[in-house]
Amino acid sequence: MKSDVLNQLQKTAIFKNVSDDILAEVAIKASTRKLAKDEVLIRKGEKGDSLFLIHDGWVKIVTVDSKGDELIINKCGPGETIGEMALLDGETRSATVIALTESEVLELKQDVFEEILKQRSDVPLAIIRSYSERLRFSTTYIEKAIDWSQKTAEGDYSFVEQIQPLVEGAGSNDDKAAQLLSAFFAMVRRVKEREDGLKQQLEKLTFEIDQARRKQEFDEITSTEFYANLKEQARALRQKRAQG
Amino acid sequence: MNKGKIVSIHSFRGGTGKSNTTANLAAQVAMAGKRVGVVDTDIQSPGIHVLFGLDETKMGKTMNDFLHGKATIREIGFSIGEHSSGGEGRAKLAGKNLWLFPSSIRGREISQILKEGIDFNLLNEGLQKTITEFDLDYLFIDTHPGLNEETLLSIATSDILIIILRPDNQDLQGTSVTVDIARSLDVPNLLLMVNKALPKYDFVELKREIEDKFNAPVTGILPLSFDLADNASNDLFSLRFPDHDWSKALRGVAKAVLAVE
Numbered sequence A: 001m002k003s004d005v006l007n008q009l010q011k012t013a014i015f016k017n018v019s020d021d022i023l024a025e026v027a028i029k030a031s032t033r034k035l036a037k038d039e040v041l042i043r044k045g046e047k048g049d050s051l052f053l054i055h056d057g058w059v060k061i062v063t064v065d066s067k068g069d070e071l072i073i074n075k076c077g078p079g080e081t082i083g084e085m086a087l088l089d090g091e092t093r094s095a096t097v098i099a100l101t102e103s104e105v106l107e108l109k110q111d112v113f114e115e116i117l118k119q120r121s122d123v124p125l126a127i128i129r130s131y132s133e134r135l136r137f138s139t140t141y142i143e144k145a146i147d148w149s150q151k152t153a154e155g156d157y158s159f160v161e162q163i164q165p166l167v168e169g170a171g172s173n174d175d176k177a178a179q180l181l182s183a184f185f186a187m188v189r190r191v192k193e194r195e196d197g198l199k200q201q202l203e204k205l206t207f208e209i210d211q212a213r214r215k216q217e218f219d220e221i222t223s224t225e226f227y228a229n230l231k232e233q234a235r236a237l238r239q240k241r242a243q244g
Numbered sequence B: 001m002n003k004g005k006i007v008s009i010h011s012f013r014g015g016t017g018k019s020n021t022t023a024n025l026a027a028q029v030a031m032a033g034k035r036v037g038v039v040d041t042d043i044q045s046p047g048i049h050v051l052f053g054l055d056e057t058k059m060g061k062t063m064n065d066f067l068h069g070k071a072t073i074r075e076i077g078f079s080i081g082e083h084s085s086g087g088e089g090r091a092k093l094a095g096k097n098l099w100l101f102p103s104s105i106r107g108r109e110i111s112q113i114l115k116e117g118i119d120f121n122l123l124n125e126g127l128q129k130t131i132t133e134f135d136l137d138y139l140f141i142d143t144h145p146g147l148n149e150e151t152l153l154s155i156a157t158s159d160i161l162i163i164i165l166r167p168d169n170q171d172l173q174g175t176s177v178t179v180d181i182a183r184s185l186d187v188p189n190l191l192l193m194v195n196k197a198l199p200k201y202d203f204v205e206l207k208r209e210i211e212d213k214f215n216a217p218v219t220g221i222l223p224l225s226f227d228l229a230d231n232a233s234n235d236l237f238s239l240r241f242p243d244h245d246w247s248k249a250l251r252g253v254a255k256a257v258l259a260v261e
């Protein structure tokens, strides 16, 4: 079982750059907790002081909407990690986590984690590196989102075709910036589709002028004496006006 | 000195919106601070004066009286700025320099006038005198549809001719002849305006196609609008509903008129 845990820790974002021997130690120091169905693991507003790895079973992450009804934000299952940020910032929990089924989770306490940090000076650095990678990733995506917003505002949707693979590649990533970007992308695609739809509804009007008839009618009007006089007078008038 | 410009509004077919356009254009140009005159060519059936909220019984002498030497131009000019009444939009014209010059050169009277030898030069003198006496920047003439002799006179005397057309084959055919006539009579500024365009058409495309066919600028495409049809004679639409698409497009035409050197 501990090797599963090691595997899971390796996949957790903040441990990405932490060496395996340390992770093995972390795995040993983590404690196992069994949850009954509907048991509350984390309560919103409590101080967060541990990280949980789900080993077996499913949990739901819930919050309460404005009407007081439970709102499920997400469901997590085997191999997924919950509350990792609490290890570093110790902030209060932002949502409640309840077991959907009988479950088994591993808990890594903040104080245990801090012990390891103190003993091994390379661990904080590795964690900082993981975070800065993530930050850079997020910043790049935010910059993209800004760029795309401006383009969308100008009606330039050319990026929709070009960027697609990049976003879909990021689809598996649980990073929120990547999720924002794919949601943004989906939105723009919908907007574009709707706009194209509207454009297609505009009809094009085509007309033909019968040039022979045009000439014939013109000749009829201009062949009278009245017209010849008028044309002469109009020319004189315009000359007079031009001279002011 | 020929200071003011004569602007004729014409269309091949009747009911294209000449009177509405003329009244609203004149109002917009007056709002821009210009001194404006409007020759109302139709005082029998609902014409321009109705759009300005005027009762024909209040209007005494006409351009015809002037042309026959029976009235001075001063007596004919009816100040809208002083008599603007009824309607939120029209009220905005209070104090503006806008005059209406009633005339009824149509039907029986036109033949009478032609018989009496009132010709192009006389009409033109009358218009020039109107401009000078009232120190006008613009004198708008709402003409009659088609290309009868009276209309040809108006076209021949224009500094600016605005041809209104409806976007359909029949009207474009007729308009093509008017465009040729205007060029033959050396009208210096020929502007096109589309009215009653169904909103389902692509206006950008429409503008391009018409400009292409006639080699003249389309200064505005005004949509067919039930709002306008419902409101038209109760008030000056573009003053009453300045944010309406019809009004916005009309102001574009007014801008094109003001831009002519």
Ligand SMILES: Nc1ncnc2c1ncn2[C@@H]1O[C@H](COP(=O)(O)OP(=O)(O)OP(=O)(O)O)[C@@H](O)[C@H]1O
Pocket (backbone or CB within 6 Å): B011, B013, B014, B015, B016, B017, B018, B019, B020, B021, B144, B145, B195, B196, B197, B222, B223, B224, B225, B226, B228, B229, B230, B232, B233, B246
């Ligand atoms: N864009 C528009 N949408 C809907 N109705 C319009 C529009 N423009 C004008 N109309 C309506 O069409 C009718 C004719 O307009 P108007 O009297 O201005 O045309 P006209 O060219 O002067 O007509 P005539 O040739 O009889 O003098 C009026 O009832 C007017 O309200």
Ligand SMILES: [Mg+2]
Pocket (backbone or CB within 6 Å): B018, B019, B020, B042, B047, B142
């Ligand atoms: Mg009319």
